[in-house]
Structure formats: structure tokens, C-alpha cells
Amino acid sequence: MIAPSLLSADFARLAEETQRVADADWLHVDVMDGHFVPNLTLGLPVVRAIQAVSPVPLDCHLMIENPERWAPGYAEIGARNVTVHAEACTDPRAVARDIRAAGALAGLAMKPGTPLEDCLGVLPDFDTLLVMSVEPGFGGQAFMAEVLPKVRRARELVDAGELTVLVEIDGGINADTIEQAAEAGVDMFVAGSAVYGAEDPAKAIAGLRRQAAAAMCG
Numbered sequence: 001m002i003a004p005s006l007l008s009a010d011f012a013r014l015a016e017e018t019q020r021v022a023d024a025d026w027l028h029v030d031v032m033d034g035h036f037v038p039n040l041t042l043g044l045p046v047v048r049a050i051q052a053v054s055p056v057p058l059d060c061h062l063m064i065e066n067p068e069r070w071a072p073g074y075a076e077i078g079a080r081n082v083t084v085h086a087e088a089c090t091d092p093r094a095v096a097r098d099i100r101a102a103g104a105l106a107g108l109a110m111k112p113g114t115p116l117e118d119c120l121g122v123l124p125d126f127d128t129l130l131v132m133s134v135e136p137g138f139g140g141q142a143f144m145a146e147v148l149p150k151v152r153r154a155r156e157l158v159d160a161g162e163l164t165v166l167v168e169i170d171g172g173i174n175a176d177t178i179e180q181a182a183e184a185g186v187d188m189f190v191a192g193s194a195v196y197g198a199e200d201p202a203k204a205i206a207g208l209r210r211q212a213a214a215a216m217c218g
Contacts, residue, residue: 006018029059036063036087036088061109066088067095076102108126110131112146124163131147167185
């Protein structure tokens with residue numbers, strides 16, 4: 001499953017940019033507040049407008065402080081998945097419950113340096129696990145392969161029936177890195193410049209899918 005990152009799109013043409021990735025599974029929308037991460041992107045009013053025109057479900061990644069306050073709103077406008085950061089939550093279970101009650105899947109994101117073990121107690125309350133393979137806050141960073149053992153461990157727990165999360169990865173995913181991520185056990189790949197920087201985004205999505213599928217089968 002491929003989720004192009006809107007962070008790499010042309011922000012002056014967001015409605016058109018959503019149509020360019022109509023072949024994707026989800027559309028990844030990075031919400032940054034300038035506090036939890038040192039960058040500021042967009043908020044609920046803009047995401048609501050994107051939701052109204054997007055041909056694919058929205059995957060909202062909230063890199064924000066106080067997600068307890070803001071996360072349910074993204075579910076209420078129709079996002080398919082709303083992800084909050086483990087490092088920003090005071091009560092992850094409560095956030096997951098509120099997101100689900102508002103109609104979306106609940107995701108938990110982890111920075112590269114956050115051990116999976118720190119979150120195992122709350123992950124049964126979530127639907128997706130987003131492993132960051134770059135430091136959150138900016139697009140275009142290089143893939144950090146050192147997070148792959150975390151992915152493998154999550155995959156083992158899912159395959160053993162101890163977790164039921166969809167394993168997602170975000171950061172530096174492209175034709176050179178997607179195969180190693182797929183081999184580690186990723187289900188959903190967030191790809192920014194690899195898709196939006198391509199001359200033909202649909203062709204880029206198809207190519208990434210083929211690579212991931214081949215790596216999984218191999």
C-alpha cells in the first residue's frame with residue numbers, strides 16, 4: 001500500500017495535486033504545529049478542504065503538541081486514519097478511543113529513537129503503527145535504516161497475533177529504500193518526493209508497489 005505525502009506536493013495547487021495520486025491507497029497529510037516539530041504546515045480548515053476533493057482516503061499524521069485536543073477533529077471531517085505521536089501524548093489510550101469514536105482508525109507514530117517496547121502496552125488500542133524513518137518535521141530527508149529492527153519486531157508481533165496494527169513507515173522511502181522496508185515487514189509506505197517529484201506520479205506509485213510486492217515475496 002502506497003500513501004503519497006502531500007508535503008512534497010505543490011501547496012498552491014492542492015486540489016489538483018490530490019488528483020495526481022488517484023491511484024494511491026491513502027494520501028498522507030502532515031500536520032505540523034511549529035512546536036512539537038520545528039516546522040509549520042497546515043491545519044484542520046485546510047485538511048477539511050483537501051478531504052472534500054481527495055479521490056483517496058486521508059492519512060493524517062499529526063506532528064503536534066496536545067493531540068488530545070485536536071486529533072478527534074480530523075476524524076470528524078472524514079479522515080480514514082489519524083495518527084498521533086507517542087512522544088506527544090499524555091494518555092495515548094484516551095486519544096485512540098476518541099479518534100475511533102469520531103469514525104477514524106487510530107494511529108500511533110514513533111520517532112526513530114523511540115523504542116518499540118515503550119509503546120507495547122498501548123498499541124493494542126491502536127489500528128496503525130507509524131515508524132518514522134527520518135526525524136519528523138521536514139520532507140526530503142535520507143532514510144534511516146537503523147529503524148528497521150523496530151519494524152521487524154512489530155511484524156513479528158503482528159504475525160504472532162499479539163498485535164493487530166497495520167505497520168506504516170514514513171521518511172526517505174523511494175525506489176532505493178522501499179525493498180528493504182518491505183522485507184522488514186511494512187504494510188503501508190509513505191512516499192513524498194519519490195511520487196510527487198516524478199514526471200508521472202501514477203507510474204511512480206505502480207513502480208513502488210511492484211518493488212514492495214517483489215521484496216515481500218522474495
